[in-house]
Amino acid sequence: MIDPAYRKKMVVVEGSYAVAHSAKVCRPNVISAYPITPQTHIVEHLSQFMADGEIPNCEYVNVEAEFSAISALIGASAVGARTYSATTSQGLLLMHEALFNTSGMRLPVVMTVANRAVSAPINIWNDHQDAIAQRDTGWMQLYVEDVQEACDTLPQLYKIAEDNEIMVPGMVCMDGFILSHVYEPVVLLEQDLTDNFLPPFQPEDILDPEDPKTFGAFASPDTYEEFRYLHEQAMQKALPKIEATAKEFEEVYGRYHGGLIDGYMLDDAEIVVMAMGSILGTVKDVVDKYRAKGEKIGVLKVRSFRPFPKEQICKAVKNAHAVVVLDKNISIGTNEGALFTETKSCLYNSKVRVPVIGYTIGHGGRDIPVESIAKVIEETKKVAKSGITIESQFMDLKEELL
Amino acid sequence: MSKTAPKTYITSGHSGCAGCCDAFAAKFTLMGAGPNTIVINPTGCLEVMSTPFPYSSWQVPWIHSLFENAGAVASGVEAALKALGKKDDVKVVSIGGDGSTMDIGLGALSGAFERGHDFTYVCMDNEAYMNTGVQRSSGTPFDASTTTTPAGKVSFGNPRPKKNMPAIMAAHGSPYVATTSIGFPRDMIRKVKKATEIVGPTYIHAQAPCPTGWGFDTSKTLEIAKLAVETCLWPMYEMENGEITQVRKVKNPRPVEEYLRAQKRFKHLFTMEGGEEEIKKIQAIADWNIKHFELQ
Numbered sequence: 001m002i003d004p005a006y007r008k009k010m011v012v013v014e015g016s017y018a019v020a021h022s023a024k025v026c027r028p029n030v031i032s033a034y035p036i037t038p039q040t041h042i043v044e045h046l047s048q049f050m051a052d053g054e055i056p057n058c059e060y061v062n063v064e065a066e067f068s069a070i071s072a073l074i075g076a077s078a079v080g081a082r083t084y085s086a087t088t089s090q091g092l093l094l095m096h097e098a099l100f101n102t103s104g105m106r107l108p109v110v111m112t113v114a115n116r117a118v119s120a121p122i123n124i125w126n127d128h129q130d131a132i133a134q135r136d137t138g139w140m141q142l143y144v145e146d147v148q149e150a151c152d153t154l155p156q157l158y159k160i161a162e163d164n165e166i167m168v169p170g171m172v173c174m175d176g177f178i179l180s181h182v183y184e185p186v187v188l189l190e191q192d193l194t195d196n197f198l199p200p201f202q203p204e205d206i207l208d209p210e211d212p213k214t215f216g217a218f219a220s221p222d223t224y225e226e227f228r229y230l231h232e233q234a235m236q237k238a239l240p241k242i243e244a245t246a247k248e249f250e251e252v253y254g255r256y257h258g259g260l261i262d263g264y265m266l267d268d269a270e271i272v273v274m275a276m277g278s279i280l281g282t283v284k285d286v287v288d289k290y291r292a293k294g295e296k297i298g299v300l301k302v303r304s305f306r307p308f309p310k311e312q313i314c315k316a317v318k319n320a321h322a323v324v325v326l327d328k329n330i331s332i333g334t335n336e337g338a339l340f341t342e343t344k345s346c347l348y349n350s351k352v353r354v355p356v357i358g359y360t361i362g363h364g365g366r367d368i369p370v371e372s373i374a375k376v377i378e379e380t381k382k383v384a385k386s387g388i389t390i391e392s393q394f395m396d397l398k399e400e401l402l
Numbered sequence: 403m404s405k406t407a408p409k410t411y412i413t414s415g416h417s418g419c420a421g422c423c424d425a426f427a428a429k430f431t432l433m434g435a436g437p438n439t440i441v442i443n444p445t446g447c448l449e450v451m452s453t454p455f456p457y458s459s460w461q462v463p464w465i466h467s468l469f470e471n472a473g474a475v476a477s478g479v480e481a482a483l484k485a486l487g488k489k490d491d492v493k494v495v496s497i498g499g500d501g502s503t504m505d506i507g508l509g510a511l512s513g514a515f516e517r518g519h520d521f522t523y524v525c526m527d528n529e530a531y532m533n534t535g536v537q538r539s540s541g542t543p544f545d546a547s548t549t550t551t552p553a554g555k556v557s558f559g560n561p562r563p564k565k566n567m568p569a570i571m572a573a574h575g576s577p578y579v580a581t582t583s584i585g586f587p588r589d590m591i592r593k594v595k596k597a598t599e600i601v602g603p604t605y606i607h608a609q610a611p612c613p614t615g616w617g618f619d620t621s622k623t624l625e626i627a628k629l630a631v632e633t634c635l636w637p638m639y640e641m642e643n644g645e646i647t648q649v650r651k652v653k654n655p656r657p658v659e660e661y662l663r664a665q666k667r668f669k670h671l672f673t674m675e676g677g678e679e680e681i682k683k684i685q686a687i688a689d690w691n692i693k694h695f696e697l698q
């Protein structure tokens with residue numbers, strides 16, 4: 001039951017509008033973005049806010065390409081501005097080189113990624129291949145389940161990224177179309193609550209003629225490795241900060257979407273389904289049906305893919321009889337999705353011994369019906385009983401097209 | 403220069419070659435722009451030699467991001483200064499090589515100029531990619547031998563003339579575009595100063611002869627630069643709102659041969675059969691400059 005007072009605050013708006021509103025109340029100083037489906041509506045709404053004078057002390061840089069969008073934010077962030085962008089797919093790929101550069105210079109740029117498949121063949125619908133391809137760029141990646149979480153994660157991520165102990169950029173990854181174009185009831189972030197929750201950006205080092213500093217220097221083999229180490233250390237510091245910030249957010253706004261991970265019917269689960277993003281809603285529906293029949297199925301939502309919560313994942317699955325990982329991406333050449341690979345990797349060096357299988361699903365916006373999720377659960381039940389026969393596979397391939 | 407010469411804001415002790423043109427270009431740029439400047443420097447010789455961590459030659463705030471994005475980074479720096487209410491006091495200046503400016507970074511630079519950001523872009527044109535070992539750029543002159551356009555049995559080197567970069571930048575509606583040369587420090591300092599005082603995107607294209615890449619003695623950088631102007635291969639002019647408003651006259655142009663002979667990159671023109679014809683073609687470029695820019 002939703003509290004009637006809370007229900008009163010809810011509005012039905014498009015996901016993109018809600019996200020743009022969130023970005024606005026985070027009080028960015030510089031926004032720079034380039035349109036690409038299905039991110040477009042986010043930047044259009046932000047442009048309208050700008051045109052209506054609703055974002056004070058903010059410049060919108062209408063760039064000629066995504067590569068310049070992220071580059072402009074590198075410059076802006078180095079001057080001490082809070083910065084925002086949104087992109088997806090080819091746009092995100094075009095940013096690739098500069099993504100490393102942003103994080104290497106430890107500039108806490110925050111961006112929404114409306115996840116979409118990558119070309120070729122060209123396809124505008126959702127999967128996670130674009131963001132997964134950026135997993136080693138040194139950015140944080142938080143995957144969200146619904147529109148409300150896409151909104152609520154933005155101020156959280158700014159707070160984490162801008163922590164002087166961390167100073168690492170981050171992406172809020174939301175499923176393109178499924179979340180960006182859906183109309184669902186949400187509570188739009190309140191300006192006053194957000195101002196309380198998210199302090200102004202106050203970096204220790206900025207480009208300032210009063211106190212000249214050098215950004216983006218040249219490092220030889222003598223010094224380069226330590227930069228990488230410190231970057232990794234910062235990501236490790238982000239792990240508890242992500243948890244703490246989610247809880248702090250809950251205290252202020254009354255909503256919690258999980259910290260690094262989140263469980264659903266997980267405590268006594270014998271079979272665990274792991275996934276990231278909006279698919280979790282469907283999975284939970286299917287699990288509800290199993291629970292109604294008395295079967296102990298649970299869901300493990302992975303919210304933070306970078307930093308990767310190894311310990312939390314090991315702990316969450318330690319009592320399971322079998323785990324299945326659903327990945328909306330594939331690392332071609334391994335026949336596996338990235339979450340699957342990394343889950344196995346962290347279990348191997350732990351004391352947790354549980355069989356894990358993987359499905360790579362929903363490529364290019366392919367629908368994932370409840371029946372398929374149920375089939376996956378049935379397969380995993382077999383694994384729990386008699387061991388792994390097939391480790392990883394594509395879901396619902398159309399044999400007639402092959 | 404007199405004793406009252408402006409401070410340079412860039413220290414010596416960098417790891418550039420002796421007689422490095424880029425070091426001169428940076429020095430003269432900052433002498434023109436002054437201390438209240440944020441410098442954006444794309445990848446290239448200048449960036450690499452001036453910031454070996456943990457050292458830095460820069461006495462002004464300085465940022466290097468990538469090879470191809472200086473125009474966009476400068477846009478962001480300018481936008482942020484505006485948003486934070488600091489723009490009035492601070493100048494934004496980008497200093498990039500011909501490769502990062504005319505080739506890989508042209509899109510980002512074009513975007514920044516079209517959007518009208520208030521900053522000055524200085525191209526220090528040493529006419530090739532020096533940092534990766536003297537490969538051709540679109541600023542490499544006709545018949546110059548580079549490692550990717552080497553002179554050979556059937557080649558006189560780079561087969562194409564230089565891209566007319568100042569014209570491209572002027573076509574963006576820039577209020578001020580000027581060419582200059584590190585051989586004429588006062589001219590360069592004056593033009594940079596003027597450019598940084600004008601509101602809007604302004605562009606300075608400075609010829610910067612590189613002893614290593616061009617093949618001349620390290621003591622001769624400024625001399626060679628002057629020779630380029632005196633042979634009329636490097637016309638120096640100012641354009642305001644697309645119109646040429648000032649030209650540096652060359653009363654008695656010297657033959658291009660003097661300039662070519664002084665550099666290894668043109669050596670083949672004096673040894674290969676047919677070289678004379680090629681030198682004539684280069685003289686024709688100088689003659690065209692004389693006429694077009696009314697240098698005399």
Ligand SMILES: Cc1ncc(C[n+]2csc(CCOP(=O)(O)OP(=O)(O)O)c2C)c(N)n1
Nearest residue numbers: 445446447469499500501502530531532533
């Ligand atoms: C995307 C990318 N491609 C290639 C390079 C390698 N690279 C670094 S500097 C450089 C050439 C620089 O030439 P220029 O801009 O003319 O500057 P110079 O060093 O000659 O002053 C090249 C090719 C790079 N850093 N990034």
Ligand code: SF4
Nearest residue numbers: 419422447532612614
């Ligand atoms: S190669 Fe040329 S531009 Fe590069 S450091 Fe040496 S002299 Fe300077």
